[in-house]
Amino acid sequence: MYINLKAFLTKLTPDNPLYEYEQAFKRDVPEGNASEGIYIQTAQALRDSRTLKTHYPFSLLHPTFLDTAKVVYISRNPRDTLVSFYHMMCLLQHFSYKGNLDEFVDDVINGRSRCKFVCILSAEFKSGSKLYCSL
Incomplete structure (x- = not known):
């Protein structure tokens, strides 16, 4: 904030x-x-001993961040995130998305939506992390 x-x-x-x-x-x-x-x-x-929370993409963190800090990375199921994002886009007047969920998914897959950002963040962390472990 x-x-x-x-x-x-x-x-x-x-x-x-x-x-x-x-x-x-x-x-x-x-x-x-x-x-x-x-x-x-x-x-x-x-x-x-500090706990700091951020929504910054992995690429914006300091290059030695993983060498100097313990990191807990939490991400949501992409399908859940996509449905949640669809509802938010429909509810907020600023976006006022008019399509249905299938159209929204198609827009995301074809790069016509802002939702691709969420998937990029997750993929970016997985590729940059030395200690990534999928549970």
Whole structure:
């Protein structure tokens, strides 16, 4: 989630969605300055054993990432992901997909949909990981 820094730096009330972030930042990094980036400062303030979650593709991670960190890669069944993505594309007005599921699958297979991104991420991790094990 990207933080609206201008809103974050104003006095937040408990009904503001950013209020929890502000409170956590103040608790975890009492000497921190939000204008210098809350995520980096928060990560630096954590103890050495950290858990970080990302949706970044494997190719955007540092080349030595697997040599310096333990990685747990979780992926969904591609068929389940495809059906879920189809429903999301139909429900969101921004996309308002009008076809049926069969047409959507055909669009994905033929590269006419954004859903191919999910399959690429999974394939990219499997090909780049030295320790990949399919369970």
